[in-house]
Amino acid sequence: xxxxxxxxxxxxxxxxxxxxxxxxxxxxxxxxxxxxxxxxxxxxxxxxxxxxxxxxxxxxxxxxxxxxxxxxxxxxxxxxxxxxxxxxxxxxxxxxxxxxxxxxxxxxxxxxxxxxxxxxxxxxxxxxxxxxxxxxxxxxxxxxxxxxxxxxxxxxxxxxxxxxxxxxxxxxxxxxxxxxxxxxxxxxxxxxxxxxxxxxxxxxxxxxxxxxxxxxxxxxxxxxxx
Numbered sequence: 001x002x003x004x005x006x007x008x009x010x011x012x013x014x015x016x017x018x019x020x021x022x023x024x025x026x027x028x029x030x031x032x033x034x035x036x037x038x039x040x041x042x043x044x045x046x047x048x049x050x051x052x053x054x055x056x057x058x059x060x061x062x063x064x065x066x067x068x069x070x071x072x073x074x075x076x077x078x079x080x081x082x083x084x085x086x087x088x089x090x091x092x093x094x095x096x097x098x099x100x101x102x103x104x105x106x107x108x109x110x111x112x113x114x115x116x117x118x119x120x121x122x123x124x125x126x127x128x129x130x131x132x133x134x135x136x137x138x139x140x141x142x143x144x145x146x147x148x149x150x151x152x153x154x155x156x157x158x159x160x161x162x163x164x165x166x167x168x169x170x171x172x173x174x175x176x177x178x179x180x181x182x183x184x185x186x187x188x189x190x191x192x193x194x195x196x197x198x199x200x201x202x203x204x205x206x207x208x209x210x211x212x213x214x215x216x217x218x219x220x221x222x223x224x225x226x
Contacts, residue, residue, distance in 0.1 A: 002077060004046035008039055012084040018054060019086055023096065025103075026075040026089040027198045028131045032096035033104040035062075037086065049074050051088060070094030070135075091196055095135045102135040123199060126186065130193045146190050154194055158187045 011019050018036040025032055035053040037045065041061055044052040048063075051072040055062040065071030072090035079086060097104040133143035146154050161184040168177040192199060 002046035002074060004042055007079060008042060010079060010083055019084060021086040021088050023051060023072060023088050023090055026091055027196050028128055030103055031105055032092060051090060065093060092135055100136060102132040126189055127199050130189055134193055143190060151194055154191050158191055161187050
């Protein structure tokens, strides 16, 4: 599925013939795990389209999800500038961590943390929570229920929420409208995750449209066109 012969030749392998592989969710861009690959596992990864690693503890090949079903479908494989680390973007079919967590990097420290306005905004936080629910499918979670039911159920709920937003607006009830708009945004985010469409791509589309509109009204000097 992936022709990685030329990539293998460019890699700077360590003394054990291994290269670290950083696995990232192709949609949310969150790092899921770090593992190692040798030449054979990388060839199998390219051939199967799913991640296959080399287990240093077991000294054997390790097809991620072979027993649990939590496979990782490859979207892209990129070599870094020093040619000694791989970045593998995937669509995960379940949790990446053996603990059942969506990512192996789930323990955080509140000390000396730098806040990034983009990644800490509520929509991006919601996108991450929804991704967690899709991967982990905890019992009793409404989000898990939606993913388990499939896209038709998600679309049905999205349609219902659209109708409720319209009704709230017609009723001139802003409190109700605020609540229903929140429900609509949530179900839209669930649909985006089900379709593996990152929120960033939607926002980029809006930005592109905004810039196009501005270009129609302003000349190259920033002046309004006559």
